[in-house]
Amino acid sequence: MKKIFLLMIPMFLLAHKVNLFVDYEDGMLFISSYFSNGKPCKSCKFSILDKEDTLLKEGFLNEDGNFEERFENIDLTIKIDAGAGHSAMQKIFSKKNSVIKTEMSQEDSKLEELLNENRRLKKQILLLEKKLDYFEVFKLLFGLFLIWAIFQILRRVKR
DSSP: OHHHHHHHHHHHHTTTOEEEEEEEETTEEEEEEEETTSOBOTTOEEEEEETTOOEEEEEEOOTTSEEEEEOOSOOEEEEEEEETTEEEEEEEOOOOOOOOOOOOOHHHHHHHHHHHHHHHHHHHHHHHHHHHHHHHHHHHHHHHHHHHHHHHHHHHHHO
């Protein structure tokens, strides 16, 4: 019985771990946060700081555990607080790019909007794929544990 308990300790340690994924592309900051069980970090408090630790923005994640907003090309530190001591932090470093703005026709602006939406959706797909990778590991560990438990039960029944 002690062995079973010792095998379950790692699962309990990760039960409420907060995962934080941050991406910064073309001036858009994307934040996604969720717990190790896959549930989004709903209404979790976030803080966005610059490289001198000056608070730039503070707020709460949406119901999907996401936040996105346009930011200037600066170095950022993102902090998530899910309460009860569950927190995560990630630093991102932006590249200084000079962009020459020109007037665009209406078709060009629609195309640009669609490209931005496409980029945003690609980022969300990548974040969801990363979440699925965590679930696959937990499903595998749980399956192995069940197989081991069934063998232990069968071994005791034979005696």
